[in-house]
Amino acid sequence: FFAMGKKKNAPASEAPPADPPAGEKGPEAPAKPEKKEKKAPEPVGPPPELRFVARGRGIVQGYTGPEWGPIESFVLPPSDEADVVYSQDGCLLAAVDVAAGAVNVCDGVTGAPKFSIPEPKVIFTCISPKSTFLVTFRRYEKDDVPNMAIWDLATGAEVTRMLQNRWPALTWSMDEALVIRQMNNGIQALNGNTFQPEKGESKLDNPRIETISVSPNLPPFVAVFSRQTKGEPGHVKVFKSPNLQVELCHKSMFKADSADMYWNNPGTAVIVNCKTDSDSTGQSYYGESMVFLMVPKAKETMNVMVKGASGNATVHDVAWAPNGCEFIVISGAMPQNKATLFNLKAEPLFDFGVNPKNTVSWSPNSRFVALCGFGNLAGEIQFWDRRKVEKQGATAKMAVSKLNGCTTYAWTPDSRYFVCAVTAPRMKVGNKVTIFKHNGEEMYTTPFPNELYQITLKPEKAKMFPNREPSPPPKGQVQAQAEAAPKLFQARGSGGLSALLRKEREGGYSSGPGAHRPVVEANYIPGMAPPKPAAKKAKGKKG
Secondary structure (H helix, E strand, C coil): CHHHCCCCCCCCCCCCCCCCCCCCCCCCCCCCCCCCCCCCCCCCCCCCCEEEEEEECCEEEEEEECCCEEEEEEEECCCCCCCCEECCCCCEEEEEECCCCEEEEEECCCCCEEEEEECCCCCEEEECCCCCEEEEECCCCCCCCCCEEEEECCCCCEEEEECCCCCCCEEECCCCCEEEEEECCEEEEEECCCCCECCCCCEEECCCEEEEEECCCCCCEEEEEECCECCECEEEEEEECCCCCCEEEEEEECCCCEEEEEECCCCCCEEEEEECCCCCCCCCCCCCEEEEEEECCCCEEEECCCEECCEECCEEEEEECCCCCEEEEEEEECCEEEEEEEECCCCEEEEEEEEECCEEEECCCCCEEEEECCCCCCCEEEEEEHHHHHHHHHHHEEEEEECCCCCEEEECCCCCEEEEEECCCCCCCCCEEEEEECCCCEEEEEECCCCEEEEEECCCCHHHCCCCCCCCCCCCHHHHHHHHCCCCCCCCCCHHHHHHHHHHHCCCCCCCCCCCCCCCCCCCCCCCCCCCCCCCCCCCCCC
16 A cells, blocks of 8 residues: 555655666556446345336326336226325325325325325325425415415324415425425525524515525525516526525526526536527527526536527427436427537537437436427437447437327336326327337337326336346337438439549549540430440441
């Protein structure tokens, strides 16, 4: 160990090594060892099963994989009016039982009911990050009790009630020590256990606040978007909770009717996609977009360049890689849009090309990317290997699949399967769930004769699954892609001219003044073979 370190404070009597004689090379320095990519430790024991829940008209059914199929015992009471919600650790599941006027809290693996909370007419629910509290929300009715209630998931007891007009209403920090409440006239930082206001400057009064986003790190940052009004621009501000008065980053813009904000998993940066309802240039039905990258700790705001031919291009989707180091933006004029990979400095790293796509989704291990053309587009799904895009370019595209009318999608926690669904109310017919493997192979599909409203995957930690290499494409996938690849256009009848030019280039004929060239007589269309000479008539014979 000590022999590898450098000597410090060497005595003066120790002379430095003499220079080698002229013409002789001194001892070569030892080569530096190459840096090897750190591999994540492999999980111990078998990985958990993959599960998802499908909610349709009159049915809530559980499914399991990778040998995909329904779980016969996992059937819950119908929940046509409200989504089914998993806890972040996947251990609990909250499902509204409309007929019974209650919310059932079930086991996340088996679907077996644990207890029921009597609360009628619930339309929204959420579970706190550590599965301590359940929040239920229903429409406010005159002379009724406050419409939002918070319940203790350990006992099922009611903790408190609040009068609330907006949803989502509460956003917890990951440790549940703090919760941000969005109200009509602003936002308020509350204690995560008592739900009382935090001390100090924990309230921000601003009735123009449209959207908030809380970072996943601790203590969390709070990003706030306020829409523009007559004479006043819209703006995005970032605060360090629970102090909601001292802003760390600030960006103003006059074209801002709405905004989507996306934090990376480490909570160090947030992407802001500001949008307008209409395009002042008349070039797009989808409005205009401006994308910014804000880094609160450095108090820095950067523009993400997504320029189109006529100015700012419309941004259709933005997604962070789960590792939090890069992100993809899909932008352009429908239907041909461009997908670009950026780093944390908002510098473009790779262009995925221009195709009909409007959706991007990263696998949980940040290895695979699905670029999709959903909604009004034809439903093409491109699967890319992120590790190979910068070295191999377009050949890093592993496969192409297709699902018309897809409205809902998600990767499984093991990053091997891409679950897609055609759901109502956007699509009234043809509702189904289709599962693709990351190599484009269709693994499972199940139709829903009645309307399908929702699919939700059971959360699992990505580190519970082994980090495996991509599977080879299925039979016929490579050949189909080769046949679908665009081919070089060749004009009809140009073979003779091409051969002539190729022969001249290779030295068959010389070029330049005085060079001998084959004589080509006759008037014929360039590129076509010259006509054959007419046969000579024999002398003394009449035709």
